[in-house]
Amino acid sequence: xxxxHTMNRRALIKGLMGAGAAGAGLSLGGCTQSEPPxxxxxxxxxxxxxxxxxxxxxxxxxxxxxxxxSQISSIMAIGSTxxxxxxxxFYSSEFGDAYAKLRQNDFADWxxxxxxxxxxxxxxxxxxxxxxxxRTQITKHTCEEGWSAIAEWTGVPLRTVLEMVGIxxxxxxxxxxxxxxxxxxxxxxxxLHPQTILAYGMNGQMIPQGHGAPLRARVETQLxxxxxxxxxxxxxxxxxxxxDKLSGLGAxxxxxxxx
Amino acid sequence: xxxxxxxxxxxxxxxxxxxxxxxxxxxxxxAIITLGGTGTVILASHPRLYWGETGxxxxxxxxxxxxxxxxxxxxxxxxxxxxxxxxxxxxxxRTYDIFNQNGWGRSLHFLAAWIMVLAGTAYLFIGTMxxxxxxxxxPTPADLAPQTLLRDVAEHAALRIPAKVGPPYGPLQKxxxxxxxxxxxxxxxxxxxxxxxQIGAATGLMALFTGSQSARTIxxxxxxxxxxFILVHVVMVLLSGPRRQLAAMILGRAGQ
Numbered sequence: 001x002x003x004x005h006t007m008n009r010r011a012l013i014k015g016l017m018g019a020g021a022a023g024a025g026l027s028l029g030g031c032t033q034s035e036p037p038x039x040x041x042x043x044x045x046x047x048x049x050x051x052x053x054x055x056x057x058x059x060x061x062x063x064x065x066x067x068x069x070s071q072i073s074s075i076m077a078i079g080s081t082x083x084x085x086x087x088x089x090f091y092s093s094e095f096g097d098a099y100a101k102l103r104q105n106d107f108a109d110w111x112x113x114x115x116x117x118x119x120x121x122x123x124x125x126x127x128x129x130x131x132x133x134x135r136t137q138i139t140k141h142t143c144e145e146g147w148s149a150i151a152e153w154t155g156v157p158l159r160t161v162l163e164m165v166g167i168x169x170x171x172x173x174x175x176x177x178x179x180x181x182x183x184x185x186x187x188x189x190x191x192l193h194p195q196t197i198l199a200y201g202m203n204g205q206m207i208p209q210g211h212g213a214p215l216r217a218r219v220e221t222q223l224x225x226x227x228x229x230x231x232x233x234x235x236x237x238x239x240x241x242x243x244d245k246l247s248g249l250g251a252x253x254x255x256x257x258x259x
Numbered sequence: 260x261x262x263x264x265x266x267x268x269x270x271x272x273x274x275x276x277x278x279x280x281x282x283x284x285x286x287x288x289x290a291i292i293t294l295g296g297t298g299t300v301i302l303a304s305h306p307r308l309y310w311g312e313t314g315x316x317x318x319x320x321x322x323x324x325x326x327x328x329x330x331x332x333x334x335x336x337x338x339x340x341x342x343x344x345x346x347x348x349x350x351x352x353r354t355y356d357i358f359n360q361n362g363w364g365r366s367l368h369f370l371a372a373w374i375m376v377l378a379g380t381a382y383l384f385i386g387t388m389x390x391x392x393x394x395x396x397x398p399t400p401a402d403l404a405p406q407t408l409l410r411d412v413a414e415h416a417a418l419r420i421p422a423k424v425g426p427p428y429g430p431l432q433k434x435x436x437x438x439x440x441x442x443x444x445x446x447x448x449x450x451x452x453x454x455x456x457q458i459g460a461a462t463g464l465m466a467l468f469t470g471s472q473s474a475r476t477i478x479x480x481x482x483x484x485x486x487x488f489i490l491v492h493v494v495m496v497l498l499s500g501p502r503r504q505l506a507a508m509i510l511g512r513a514g515q
Contacts, residue, residue: 043363046370054458062461067312074317074349076335081352089356140312140471142456144361146305147315148471152344204343210352221457252362259369259455 035240036255044254051256060189064220067138067150072203075141075149077210083180083230092181095232099179107214112161112198116175116236119166126200126214132156135197143224144257153218154201159192162236170238176217179230183246185237185255186219186226195220198231223257274511275425279385281508286378291485293371294447298482300364303327304357308479312470317351321476327358372451379444395426397437402430420498424507432495439488443481450478 038048080090084100102110107126115121136154158174167188174191177183190196197218200207207213212229219226225248242249249255276284306327307320314320317338323330334355341348386392401407411430414420428436449467452458453474459465468474496504506512 043366043370046373047366049373050369054455058457058461062457064456064460065465070345071312072341072344072346072348073313074315074338074346076315076317077350077352140456142454142471143305143315144365145357145359146301146475147307148313149315149318150313151348203341203348205341208339208350210350223456248362252366254366254369258457259452 037240037242037249047254047256050254050259054256054258055189061194062221063195064139066195067140069138069152071150072138072152073150075151075211076147077208078143078145079225080180080182080229081210083178088180090180090182092179095179099230103213110214112215112231113233114161114165114236115233117168117171117238118162118236119168120164122165124161129156129161129198129215130200132160135194136201137195137197137218137220139195139218139220141224141227144253152201152203153197153199155197155199155215155218157194158196158198158217158234159194161198161234162191165236167236168238171236173237173240175235175237175241175243176228176231177233177235177246178228179232181246182228182230183243184217184226184228184248185241185243186222190219190221190226193219193221221258225253226257275507276511277391278511279381280391281511283378283382283385284508287375287382290371290375290378291489294368294375295482295486295489297364297368297371299326300360301368302479304329304359304361304364306330308476309472310470310476311472312465314472316353317349329355329357332357372448375444376448379440379448382440392437392440395428396433396440398430398433402433418498420495422500422503424500424503435488435491439485443484443488447478447481447485450474450481454478 036048036051037044039045080088082088083090083092084096084103085091086096111123111125112129113121113123133156134154135157136152138150138152140148140150142148162174172188173185174188175183175185186196195218198215199212199218200215202208202211207216212231215231216229217227217231242255244250247255248257302324303326306324306329307314307316308322308324309318310321316335332355335351335353338349338351341350383392386396408430414429415431449464451474452462453464453468454471456471459471459474465471465474468477
């Protein structure tokens with residue numbers, strides 16, 4: 001990518017951001033490093049087409065349905081349900097012990113790091129996040145496996161946190177890292193979506209262990225695997241990152257899980 | 260069926276299948292086989308069907324299909340109730356390592372779906388503009404007359420299948436083709452989109468089918484209908500001279 005190309009794109013995105021459309025720059029073609037993978041794999045090209053088509057046809061803030069409390073259902077906890085369990089799936093030798101120590105202390109020392117292409121990198125305690133304007137939503141969790149469940153989630157919109165740290169004009173993706181060996185990335189349209197929240201509450205109580213204590217992502221516009229649990233760190237980036245083996249993409253799943 | 264043939268003597272004089280019909284037939288055949296195969300792989304990771312918005316291993320199923328090791332695997336820790344939730348909602352951690360090939364399965368399913376939707380749209384467009392759908396595929400009132408239908412059912416039941424290639428088609432044949440092309444396949448697209456969290460909500464499709472799990476169950480029923488159609492379609496080809504039928508659909512030759 002040339003400097004000139006970068007500058008043009010930055011200027012354009014900056015202009016679009018003024019119109020409240022940080023993600024509109026996505027429609028720009030060109031440099032493959034800045035896009036979800038579209039070459040060398042026929043399946044990824046199909047995923048890319050689905051991603052572009054959905055972004056083109058559905059309004060940016062197209063809300064998913066919110067339900068009544070009476071529609072809350074039972075819900076399975078799958079994947080990693082305890083990052084401290086060395087025999088569990090997605091155990092991280094790097095962060096598993098740290099998670100166990102934080103949990104012993106009821107996550108009093110837990111901090112969410114927010115960094116990358118932001119003006120004021122910061123970290124937030126659970127109390128910091130709970131002090132921010134909260135959003136409670138009763139939504140449906142749709143798993144790629146085929147099942148679904150309705151639960152009530154309480155948390156702070158990711159948008160609020162991103163506004164506090166101040167995303168830079170060229171920022172286009174938000175990468176979420178967990179205390180297990182899991183990470184996922186989303187684009188700015190989903191990151192700034194009003195229903196994308198960092199949830200600490202579930203069904204009127206603190207999020208139980210199996211569902212991502214103390215903080216998990218809720219990306220309601222996509223399938224469940226993008227709503228990662230046990231959040232540790234958020235990194236705002238200008239370029240697309242595959243996140244290697246940490247992500248669904250690394251395991252062969254589509255990066256965009258809007259369908 | 261002499262009366263139908265008389266109406267369409269002009270068609271009969273042409274190649275049995277037009278070039279665009281042949282191209283789209285095989286394109287859609289490939290897409291449908293891929294969709295059916297990958298759809299089965301996707302279903303195998305959670306072989307339970309429900310009605311409404313929700314359904315998972317902790318709620319009752321409408322149908323359970325014994326098609327993978329995930330069938331009634333029962334690998335869960337004891338259920339824990341949510342003290343503050345209604346309906347006695349519970350949660351339980353899964354301990355069982357399920358069969359799940361949805362990484363490539365889902366992506367290939369959607370790739371084939373794209374081909375199917377594009378080819379299907381082209382088929383409906385050309386079919387409408389040329390009058391092919393009206394003249395060749397959709398049953399006429401005469402086709403649907405009880406006597407005509409009963410006679411065609413009796414002929415099929417006796418396996419008296421004429422060794423005839425291309426249109427004009429018989430009443431049952433038209434009902435099968437138009438049912439798949441005009442009802443089943445559009446329904447598959449609609450129920451497929453209805454399962455998407457955002458598309459289902461934005462288009463109203465999720466509400467139309469009374470929930471994403473209902474849409475998933477109807478999607479499976481549509482698959483079963485199309486599977487049955489393909490089975491009968493292939494048997495009919497085998498019973499009516501497969502070499503000539505294949506030559507007609509591949510090369511467009513009437514053959515003798």
